[in-house]
Amino acid sequence: MKPPSLEPPSAEPPLPAPVLDMRHVSVSYGAHVPAVLGVDLTIRPREIVGIIGESGSGKSTLAHSVLGLLPKTARMSGTRFNLAGTDILKADRTALAALRGPAAAMIFQNPMTAFSPIHTLGRQLTDLLWRDRDPSGAQKRARIVAALAEVGIPDPVGRLDAFPFQLSGGMLQRVAIAAALLMQPALLIADEPTTALDVTMEAQILHLMRSLRERAGVSILIISHHLGVIAEICDRVAVMYAGRIVEEGTVEAIFRAPRHPYTQALFACEPALVPTGMRRLPVIAGEVPRPGASLCDFASRCAVKAARCVEQAPPWTRSGEFPGHHVRCHGSALSGSPPSGRTP
C-alpha cells in the first residue's frame, strides 16, 4: 500500500485542477449551531482522501454539504467551494441538481435503507439515470447490467427484478457503487460506506473502490470513524474535531507520526490497536464541545494542554518530516521532536 506521492506541490509538475476545492467553508444549523468551521480541503483527480473523527465532529455534514443535501435549516458560507469547476456557494437549486450525479455521486452508510423497499432495483436504477433520454429503455438497461457486472454482482440481469430485501448488505452496497459509477462522476463521496457491513464485506467493498479509482479514474472522499478503513484505502487523511480539521497529511504521516493530541488519542482508543492484556477499552474523557466554544476546542480534554492553549487560537502549521503534514496545535507546532508515533 504505497500511496502515490502528491505532496509537496513544489516538487511536482503543475497539478491538474482539483475536483473539490474548499476554502474556509463553514456550515451551521440555524443561526447559532455551527457544525463545520473554516474547513480547507482539496481533492485532486484520482486522489482518495479520508476524513476521520468521532461522532459529532462534523464529517458527515461536510460530506453532505458537497451535494447540497443538508437540511433546509443549514447555512453554508466560505471563500471558495468549487466542485468540478462549479461554485456551490453561488449555485441555485437547478445548478445544484445538475451537479448531483455527474459531478459527485454519493454512497451512504446503510445500504439496506438506501433503496426503496417496495420498488425493484431495476426501477430505481433506471430512475437514477433520469438524465438519459432513452425511450425504449433498452440502452439504459444494458448500461445498468454492465455496471452491475463490473462491481461483481452475479446474475445482474436477474437482479433488475429483485427487491432490496432479497440482497445482502454487501451486495446492496455494490449496487449503490454501480449506481454511482453509472454517473461517471468526477468525485465519489462515501459516507461510512462499510460501517453497516461485516468485515469480509468491508474488505471487498474497499478493494472494489480502490480498483474503481484505477479503472474509472474517480476521486474519492471517504468518511469513516474506522481507522483501519482509512489506512487501507486513502492517500491523504484529514482529522476532524468539533467542526475543524485539526490535522492533515498523507496516510503515512498520520498513522506513523500523529502530531495532534486528538489524533493520538484516537489511535489510543482504536480497539484493533489496543495492546493485549488491557482490561478496559481506553476512551477520550469528556465530550466533543460545541464547535467554536473556545480557542482550541480540544483544550478541555487535552492531556498536554498549556496556558496558551486557552489564550490563543492554535495556528495551522507544517509539522514533522512528512511532506504536506499540517497540524492545528500549539504543542505539536512548537515542540521539536514528534510525539511517539504508531504504526497501523
Next chain:
Amino acid sequence: MPGFILRRTAIALAILLLVALLLFAMMHMIPGDPTVVALGPRSTPEMREAFRAMMGLDRPVLDQLGLLLVRLAQGDLGLDVWSRRPVLTMVLEVLPYTVALALASFVWALALGLVLGCVAVVHHGKWGDWLIGAVSVSFVAVPSFVVALYSLLIFAVWLNWLPAIGAGEPGDIGAQLRALILPSFAVGLGWVGYISRLVRAAMIEAMSEDYVRTLRAYGVGEGRIIYRYALKQALLAILSVIAIGFGSLLTGSIFAEIVFTRPGLGKMTYDAVISRNFPLVMGTVLVTSALYVTCMILADVVSAWLDPRVRSAI
C-alpha cells in the same frame, strides 16, 4: 397466498362466532321482558306464553344457543318477529343502499383526501399546507348530521336542486344517483379531512426515508420522488386504516339514513334494537360484522400484494 387468505378467513369466522355469542349474551342480559316489549303491557299471560314458545325462549339457555349456532351455520338468520319474513331477505333488501352510500362517500372522500394530502406535502411548511390543515381539521370536527341538515336545507329546500328524502325509485338509476349526492356528501366530508391528514403524515414520513436522500443525491426531481416513491409507500402505510374506515362507513351512516330517510343497515339495526326484534338485530349486526372483516381481509391481501416483503413471506 391461498394459505394466507385461508388463515385470514378462519380468523374472520372466529370473529363472527364471537360476535354472535356476545349478541346472544347481550339479548339475555338486557333489562326488560322481550315479550312485554313485543306484545305490549296489556298482553295476556297466554299470549306471552305463546310468544315465548314461538321464539324458543321457553327452552334452556344452552339449548337456545345451540339452536342459534346450528341455524347460523346453515346460513339461516331466522324470521323477523313482526313480519315473519326471513331476516336474510330483509337485510339483503337494504344492503345495496348501504353499500352504495358507503362506496359513494368513500370514493369521493378518498380521491379528494389524497389530492389535498399530496398538495399539503408539496407545500410542506408553507401557507398552502397550513390552509389545507385548517380546512381538513374543520371537516373532521363538524358532525356529519350537521352537514347533513345544512346540505338538506340549502340544496334541497332552498335551491330545490336535489331530492330531500328517499333513495330514488327502484329501477330509476338517475334518480337513485341524485338521491345519493347529498347523503354521500354529508357522510364523506369528515373523511376527506381525515384522509388528507393521514396521507400528509404518511407522505412526510416516507419523504424522510434514506432512499429519498439517495434519489435526491442523484438529482431525481421532487415530483418523481413524491408521486412514484413516497405516495406508494404512504398508501401502503394507510391501507389498513382506510379499510377500517370503509368498514365503519357501512354502519356509521345511520345519521344520514335518518336525516335523508334512506333505507339502510344502520337504520334497520337501530329500529330492531328499539323494538327488541332480536332475530333482526342478530342478522343486521352479523352481516355488518361480516362486511367489516371482509374489508380487513381485502386490505391485508391488497397490502401483501403491494408490498414485496410481505408477498414473499407468505
